[in-house]
Amino acid sequence: MSPLVHESLPMRFGTEFITAFYRLLRGTAHYDRKSVIIGRLTQDCLQVINGIIEWEGNLLLKIIGEYFFFNNTRMIASADRYLIFRNLWRELRKRRIGGIEFSEQVTGEHLQELAYLLSGLEERSENNYLSVEKELEQRNIKSIEVGKLELLKDEDIDCDSEGQKKYSKEVYFRCLGLVREVVESIQRQKPLPIRKAKRLMQNAVNAILLDDSTLLGLANIKNYDEYSFNHSVNVAIYAIALGQRVGISKKNLFHLGMAGLFHDVGKAKIPGEILSKTGKLSPEESSALRSHPVIGTELIMRMSEWGELSARMIEGAFEHHLGYDLSGYPRLTQKKEVTLFGRIVAMADFYDALVRPRAQDRFPYVSDKIVEMMLERSGKEIDPGITKVLIHMIGVFPSGTLVLLNTNEIGIVIQGQEDSGLIDRPKVCLIYYEDGEYRKEKVADLTEMDGVSGEFKRSIAKTLNPNEYNINVAEFFI
């Protein structure tokens, strides 16, 4: 479970059902009914459903807004199940299915029918639920019902995955422009583009709720602009993505994004020579740099029109260098606990600094070493619960990692795996060398198995440094 949530029985049942049902649904897209894999996934899911029916009498999963409700309890995904929840939510929404109900125990055959019916549905067809109902009726399956997706007022509806990616990229680059504008406004003492910032952060939250893989990938591979600009955007993205995984509501995610985007706003008042200095700072320079959380807090406090939002933004700006164990700065005269927003922004800030491109490398890169480094600091400078959430979020191989597969193919990790048991099997964009450059091939899902042998088709053999191969990983994300 998330470090902030206590598990109840409906929460446990709901999580088990969502997980087993998603695995089965996903299996139907890759394997036919007779395959061993489908047989196993059906049995697993059947056990969960019939166990729940025996205990609760009924099983109803509904989508309302961004959440699942299981037998009327709002579900919150644990860090390791987060992507499973998100993907099932997305798959059902895409097909405009808003609910599934089992009113009595089912057979494996009926369950499989339902799974194949759902996965065969056309995307974005409003009457899908009617056609499933009809098919179920024809097969005399009375214990299963599906419902229509009800949209809340003002709810964004998804576009296809290509459109989604395009939208995410647009949001990222518009955020970069905005951060530049904010810094310039402060330096020239002009009013800040507040409304624009709010609108953009709302767009970022929407994009992340629908699919965070593109934005996380862009944030991981950072060489589009000056570090200080993309750092703020990345921290906002990581903070929203983490916040979502600890169950923060949409409205507060927007506040969290703003807190992330403005966490280093105080740096706009620090001389550029200090910020860009790579050598050791003098004691005076160091104390000037360390004043940025306080300066940032003052800047935000002056913006009274931000209302409730500014309180949250202050938590990000003031607390992001305090450290979980308060070993950082500013030094406090009285011990206090770092707020949740402060801890999340600090985590996002810490992670982004960790994957910052090194001066000696032509291309920045991420690797599996990151997780090791995070675990070393967990419980000291960084919050152990949120560290766990972050590691689940980025996976063992973060997006942007260059990998060599056991098939001798090379590729770039573009998306983590939803299933925590398969965390070392991400989706990889295969690349090949031709006419003096690397080109994109297909996307390989490393969880894909051979239908006959039941073995994985591809596995990661090792990670590579893109500088040794002259590969600019970022190009494969834009």
Ligand SMILES: [Fe+2]
């Ligand atoms: Fe900072």
Ligand SMILES: [Fe+2]
């Ligand atoms: Fe920072």
